[in-house]
Amino acid sequence: MKFINFTVVKFSVLLVLGILTAYFLPITTFLLNYLLLLLLGVYGLWLWARKQLIQNIYFGVATYLCFFAIGYFSYQMRMPQFQPNHYTRITSENTPTLLQLKIAQTLKPDKYNLKYFTTVNAINGVPTNGKILLNISKDSLTKFVFPDEMLLVYTPILEISKPLNPHQFDYSSYLKSLGVYNQLRISENDILKTKKGSKTLKGIAQNLRAGIIEKLQNTKLKTDERAIIQALVLGEKKDIDKNLYDEYAAAGAVHILAVSGLHVGILYIILAFLFKPLLRWKYGVFFQAILIVLLLWGFALLSGLSPSVTRAVTMFSFFALAKLFNRESNSINTLFLSFLTLLIINPLWLFQVGFQLSYLAVFFIVWLQPLFYKIGYSKYWVLRKVWAIVSVTICAQIGVFPLSLYYFHQFPGLFLLTNIVVLPFLTVLMCGGILIVVLTSLNSLPDWFAEMYNFLIEGLNGFIHWVATQDEYLFQNIHFSTLKVLGAYLLIVALALFFTKMNYQRLVSSLLAFSVLITIYIYDELSTSTNQLVVFQRSKQTLIGYKSRQHFMVFKNDSTKNISDTYPIKSFITAVNINTYSEEELPKLFRYKDKNILVLDSLGIFPNHQITHTLLLTNSPKINLNRIIDSLKPKQIIADGSNYFTYVKRWEKTCKLKKLPFCHTAKQGAFPIE
Secondary structure, three states, X not given: OOHHHOHHHHHXXXXXXXXXXXXXXXXXXXXXHHHHHHHHHHHHHHHHHHOOOOOOHHHHHHHHHHHHHXXXXXXXXXXXXXXXXXXXXXXXXXXXXXXXXXXXXXXXXXXXXXXXXXXXXXXXXXXXXXXXXXXXXXXOOOOOOOOXXXXXXXXXXXXXXXOOOOOOOXXXXXXXOOOEEEEEEEOHHHEEEEEEOOOOHHHHHHHHHHHHHXXXXXXXXXXXXHXXXXXXXXXXXXXXOHHHHHHHHHHOOHHHHOOOHHHHHHHHHHHHHHOHHHHHOOOHHHHHHHHHHHHHHHHHHHOOOOHHHHHHHHHHHHHHHHHHOOOOOOHHHHHHHHHHHHHHHOHHHHHOHHHHHHHHHHHHHHHHHHHHHHHOOOOOHHHHXXXXXXXXXXHHHHHHHHHHHHHXXXXXXXXXXXXXXXXHHHHHHHHHHHHHHHHHXXXXXXXXXXXXHHHHHXXXXXXXXXXXOOHHHEEOOOOOOHHHHHHHHHHHHHHHHHHHOOOHHHHHHHHHHHHHHHHHHHHHHHHOOOOEXXXXXXXXXXXXXXXXXXXXXXXXXXXXXXXXXXXXXXXHHHHOOOOEEEEEEOOOEEEEOOEEEEEEOOOXXXXXXXXXXXXXXXXOOOOOHHHHHHHHOOOEEEEOOOOOHHHHHHHHHHHHHOOOOEEEXXXXXXXXXX
16 A cells, blocks of 8 residues: 555654654744744745646645644644743742632542642633643542632642652653643632633533443442443543553553544444445435534543544544545545644644554554455455454554553563454443443433443453463563664564565565664663662662662662562663662662762761761761761762651751752652762
């Protein structure tokens, strides 16, 4: 399939390049004005070139530059510094402010707080815009707040904390990809006034979903089974038990718990089958496409218009409309048209994991599945259907494999078995789940039907549990860098093109891609083989890690055994490509790169006349730091997370007077000793 000849594919690539350029090379407002003038010049060139009878290279160059510029400016203009009314330009952090908020989205709560995305409509009476994360203490709350509700609060705007240990999940960067740059932490006492705001489509969808979930809680559905149906049909995952969710992830079936292209695709097939009789009419194709699109968006509304389902429904809406105009042969063209449209609407979606995985999976299914299907074609109907599921699963897994390793660092070896069983089962569960939701909404769900659905979900969960317990088939803690992702996709595309049409040029390209991937692996081994000593941040515990090439040793001050699978060690081991691991009791003195590192614990005993480069304070020792500094003359002092904050503040003042570098890991994060 010569998909690269499709114009929309080229436009999409240029748009993505523009967005990525704006992400990695942001500019100031001053330069942006000059680039806008340049864009107008390019647009003028395009207008001139398109009027020529015989098109030349200038028309093509101007067109591509326009799409590159659209990507660049659409991303750049969404940054707070280019929005004059954004709340970050009107107020400063940590200063109490009168804020008028509107609840935009309800999030999964943590142990202590209810969480919401809100829009900041005004600050001290000045109209503003921009999204902010709102945390409301559970202990203080007597009534819940709902989407589209308005709140008047008086509280400081706070920074979203960066991770305190290396290679940890950066929640602040994740929120920035959603357009959220700050947070609020309040109790109910900080809410001065509440009122109903103007209704929005997304707010109506979320409140409708919340009402259905409340009704589901009063049915015969069991807790785990109800959580699964909420995830399958309503896109609500917050009630799924963590252990159950981890089992689905280990079995390679976690994708069925998030309403996405898979669920929308199944629903699309079901609707196309139900409305097939319409094709007998003269305008039946038109009515079928319109009904399918309307019902798909109704399903999106029912599931709360989450980003994943909105993407999927948009994608399949384009497929439905393409079918209406007899454009089925250009599936990749249609796919990229939806991709282009969504990124023009919101370029920030490009940096969301779900967006990346969903489009890669569908792209490889559309591209490679016909080839795989021909290879395993059988004259027997049952075998053809089984092979169709297998080929779709393999193609989707090929598409997302490198990126999944990069983000999740694990690979479920039994994914094929899981999907062969689950995918046919999922169609039944989707149909039954939608029926249950509709009947529950009408207050007419029969108990026998709920109990039958309980039985089906219990069977699915039992199978998932069995697969997840096959530990030898779950490959975890796999190091996979950005370069490896790029190299892996280069090899996958080269091999796919070679097996599509075998010739000498494509064989050479495949061998070159394979050589590039091997080179990347060698480079990664060399770049991660350096030595390193790190004082980690962990509350009430001292952890020091020593990395020597591919071996990692952890020194700790308690008797806890094997903490390699706990925070913050697990992600560090994976990120720096560790092969062997060990643990030792924390010594009183380290020697690293000809530097002495003295560990001072709660006893506060230190040697006299010991030349010390770094002094590490642990477990709140009762010491006279002035006297220790005069005696040991350290070059720097570190206090880890095992110390009382009152002690740390006193030590910090002392070091400031002595003009001595001081680091508190609970505030500044893990400290690498050079």
